Amino acid sequence: MADPKEGMRLDKFLKVSRIIKRRQIANDVCDAGRVMVNGRSAKPSVRLKPGDEVSIEFGNGTVSFKVLSTVPSIRKEDADSMYQLLD
Numbered sequence: 001m002a003d004p005k006e007g008m009r010l011d012k013f014l015k016v017s018r019i020i021k022r023r024q025i026a027n028d029v030c031d032a033g034r035v036m037v038n039g040r041s042a043k044p045s046v047r048l049k050p051g052d053e054v055s056i057e058f059g060n061g062t063v064s065f066k067v068l069s070t071v072p073s074i075r076k077e078d079a080d081s082m083y084q085l086l087d
Contacts, residue, residue: 008070010037010054011044016074017082019056019063029056053086 008016014026029035030044034057037046048054048067055064065083074082 007047007049008072009044010035010042010046010048013048013067013070013082014056016072016079018076018079019065019083034058054083 010030011023011026014020014029015023020026020029027044030042030046033041035042036055037048038053042054048070050067050069052067053064054067055062064086066086067082068084069082071082
């Protein structure tokens with residue numbers, strides 16, 4: 001089993017990276033089954049690590065990105081350096 005301290009929880013990553021504004025909303029989106037990590041439905045507690053691919057269904061579109069880093073906190077201006085958008 002993986003070390004629980006490895007990586008960052010999905011809900012926290014979505015908030016810290018500012019993909020989703022609040023952690024509770026990130027939890028709700030995950031619980032609704034609208035988030036996939038590496039092609040599998042993901043709960044808020046899934047641990048992300050660099051290289052993971054995440055897809056989120058928003059309205060009638062989907063946002064997909066690759067995790068580049070999982071730093072616990074980052075300046076707002078630098079938050080987009082935590083991920084790379086995919087086509």
